[in-house]
Amino acid sequence: MSSLFPAARPRRLRSNENFRSLFQESEFTLNDLVLPIFVEEEIDEFVPIKSMPGVQRIPESRLAQEVERYARAGIKSVMTFGVSHHLDATGSDTWQENGLVSRISRTIKSAVPEMIVMSDTCFCEYTDHGHCGVMHGAHVDNDATIENLGKQAVMAARAGADVIAPSAAMDGQVKAIRAALDAAGFTQTPIMAYSTKFASALYGPFREAGGSALKGDRKSYQMNPMNRREALRESLLDEAEGADALMVKPAGAYLDIIRDIREASNLPLAAYQVSGEYAMIKFGAQAGAIDEHRVVRETLGAIKRAGADLIFTYFAMDLALSGI
Numbered sequence: 001m002s003s004l005f006p007a008a009r010p011r012r013l014r015s016n017e018n019f020r021s022l023f024q025e026s027e028f029t030l031n032d033l034v035l036p037i038f039v040e041e042e043i044d045e046f047v048p049i050k051s052m053p054g055v056q057r058i059p060e061s062r063l064a065q066e067v068e069r070y071a072r073a074g075i076k077s078v079m080t081f082g083v084s085h086h087l088d089a090t091g092s093d094t095w096q097e098n099g100l101v102s103r104i105s106r107t108i109k110s111a112v113p114e115m116i117v118m119s120d121t122c123f124c125e126y127t128d129h130g131h132c133g134v135m136h137g138a139h140v141d142n143d144a145t146i147e148n149l150g151k152q153a154v155m156a157a158r159a160g161a162d163v164i165a166p167s168a169a170m171d172g173q174v175k176a177i178r179a180a181l182d183a184a185g186f187t188q189t190p191i192m193a194y195s196t197k198f199a200s201a202l203y204g205p206f207r208e209a210g211g212s213a214l215k216g217d218r219k220s221y222q223m224n225p226m227n228r229r230e231a232l233r234e235s236l237l238d239e240a241e242g243a244d245a246l247m248v249k250p251a252g253a254y255l256d257i258i259r260d261i262r263e264a265s266n267l268p269l270a271a272y273q274v275s276g277e278y279a280m281i282k283f284g285a286q287a288g289a290i291d292e293h294r295v296v297r298e299t300l301g302a303i304k305r306a307g308a309d310l311i312f313t314y315f316a317m318d319l320a321l322s323g324i
């Protein structure tokens with residue numbers, strides 16, 4: 001292509017702040033953000049998570065007032081993770097009527113009825129081995145696990161969860177959960193599938209946050225980060241199984257995947273800026289290497305630009321308080 005200069009001078013539209021904002025192509029607002037939270041049972045004090053400066057485990061006894069604070073700041077949705085003291089081989093606490101999963105949704109919905117509660121639907125924080133399902137020898141038993149996911153989803157919906165968000169990375173989990181919800185009368189409860197979930201080292205700090213007992217890794221069920229075609233296939237399978245919305249996780253290192261899925265599906269698409277992404281920004285800023293607020297806005301803006309409609313981020317509350 002021959003040079004279009006001097007006719008083409010892109011700098012004409014960048015000369016001042018008003019020009020720049022007029023021609024800005026993407027942006028995000030509080031409406032697009034979901035705040036992930038960790039709720040621990042049987043404790044009285046907040047527990048700071050060292051590898052995620054600024055994030056704390058919330059004592060279950062303080063959950064109601066904490067969520068009221070989020071709502072006042074303008075947060076519209078939370079993704080809930082339980083930190084359980086009742087571990088067993090299958091994670092059976094998750095499908096007890098009065099288990100932690102149910103209590104978290106009930107508490108939030110009675111404190112702030114309009115808060116959209118997305119209930120992370122998995123077992124790794126409730127199993128004594130830390131894997132995301134029932135073990136069969138050294139492997140997670142897929143079909144036994146998806147049956148249990150259905151039970152957990154029904155309990156969460158019964159407790160008031162607005163959205164079921166299965167993160168176990170089992171084949172057929174969306175189909176099994178949809179069938180279980182429908183059979184229990186929850187035909188109106190949507191499924192936000194963690195549809196393309198990579199076996200990422202960026203989940204490191206989450207293990208501390210969630211108190212995971214995991215020894216090995218999740219590579220036999222979560223995806224190989226090097227696979228682009230398979231990433232698309234995974235999300236399209238979840239769409240075919242009846243997912244109401246799709247998700248890519250992690251977000252920042254997977255913008256190409258977000259774009260691929262955006263172009264191949266008409267479902268709403270979320271992206272999860274995970275614990276390691278949060279930690280890198282926080283520690284980088286603490287060391288004086290980067291400007292935290294600008295990097296947060298740039299990374300979240302880039303995730304939107306890539307094609308995400310909504311973003312799960314631990315920065316949501318900071319952004320709400322600072323007016324973004």
Ligand code: PBG
Pocket residue numbers: 120122124132167168202203204205206218273274275276
């Ligand atoms: C567990 C789960 C994980 C995250 C969300 N749900 C960890 C994992 O899969 O090992 C990661 C979230 C984060 O790192 O912020 N199913």
Ligand code: ZN
Pocket residue numbers: 122123124125131132167168
């Ligand atoms: Zn899990």
